[in-house]
Amino acid sequence: MSKREVYEQKTEELITPFVEDKGFELVDVEYVKEGGNWYLRAYIDKPGGITVDDCEVISRSLSDKLDEEDFIEGAYILEVSSPGLGRPLKKEKDFVRNMGQEVELRTYRAIEKQKEFRGILDAYDKSSITLEVEEGEKLVFDRSNVALVRLAFDF
The missing domain is CATH 3.30.300.70 (RimP-like superfamily, N-terminal)
Structure with a gap:
C-alpha cells in the first residue's frame, strides 16, 4: 500500500x-x-x-x-x-448513491463518433456502466473505455 x-x-x-x-x-x-x-x-x-x-x-x-x-x-x-456538483463518481458508494440520477459520461475512444454521453445512471458493475439515454433506450459502456462519470448539472 x-x-x-x-x-x-x-x-x-x-x-x-x-x-x-x-x-x-x-x-x-x-x-x-x-x-x-x-x-x-x-x-x-x-x-x-x-x-x-x-x-x-x-x-x-x-x-x-x-x-x-x-x-x-x-x-x-x-x-x-461538500462533494461539489462536478465531482466524478469513482467508488462503488458513489454509484449506489447516484442510481437514477442524471450523469455525464465521457469515453476514451469515440463510440459512433461521440465521446460524451448524458443519461440516467441505470446500472453498473465492475466491468460496465449502463445509462438510459432516452425513454427505454439504454447504452452499456465498457468500464475500461470510461474516462469520467459525474453528476450532470444544468445552469
Whole structure:
C-alpha cells in the first residue's frame, strides 16, 4: 500500500466517527499534491447539502485528531468540503448513491463518433456502466473505455 493510500485510509478511520455522530456521510478522503502543496481533503454530505458551518465543525475535530495521531510526514493543507456538483463518481458508494440520477459520461475512444454521453445512471458493475439515454433506450459502456462519470448539472 502506498503512503498516500495509508494516509487516506487512516484519515477515513479517524473522521468517520465525527461524521456519523453529526448524521453526515463521508463521501471520500483524498491525499493529493497540487501546485507544490499536499492536500488532505475530506468530502462530506447530508440530505439537503452541507453548509460551511458543517465543514468547519468536522474540520476542527479532524484537525485536533490528526495533530494527536501525527502520522502524516511533512506539511499538508487540510480541507473539508461538500462533494461539489462536478465531482466524478469513482467508488462503488458513489454509484449506489447516484442510481437514477442524471450523469455525464465521457469515453476514451469515440463510440459512433461521440465521446460524451448524458443519461440516467441505470446500472453498473465492475466491468460496465449502463445509462438510459432516452425513454427505454439504454447504452452499456465498457468500464475500461470510461474516462469520467459525474453528476450532470444544468445552469
